[in-house]
Amino acid sequence: MVLAALFLLNACTGSGVSDDAPSKAILESGRVLYAASCQSCHGDQQGIGRLALAPYHGPDGHTWHHADGQLLEIILDGTKVLLESLGLPPSDLEMPHFRGELAREETLAVLSYIKTWWTQEQREAQAENSRRWQEANAP
Numbered sequence: 001m002v003l004a005a006l007f008l009l010n011a012c013t014g015s016g017v018s019d020d021a022p023s024k025a026i027l028e029s030g031r032v033l034y035a036a037s038c039q040s041c042h043g044d045q046q047g048i049g050r051l052a053l054a055p056y057h058g059p060d061g062h063t064w065h066h067a068d069g070q071l072l073e074i075i076l077d078g079t080k081v082l083l084e085s086l087g088l089p090p091s092d093l094e095m096p097h098f099r100g101e102l103a104r105e106e107t108l109a110v111l112s113y114i115k116t117w118w119t120q121e122q123r124e125a126q127a128e129n130s131r132r133w134q135e136a137n138a139p
Contacts, residue, residue, distance in 0.1 A: 022112040030113025057114045064122040067133030075107045
């Protein structure tokens, strides 16, 4: 059932992220996946338990400034490629990649879950950033 819900989320737009509110099943899947795969470094909704250099994903963090496509790339491919694209050297503090561990649909569920932490204005600004990023990176 969760996989079917995730498939529907992925089918909503070309980026895999829908403008519609995600279902309770998707949010619950995202919550479980976040707790299992992300929370030990990034902390909970308030940032409690976060490692010092891991970004906080709540409303006072910076995550909402990034487009969905960028966030998907970071989660699936880690930060090594991002650091290289910025001309920065590799670091022991790089976020590992989750490609092969999390499916794209699972990653989208995690993103849907953390978006519930943001204000309505932040979600709207982030959605606009995502639309612009998608247009700029369309094949």
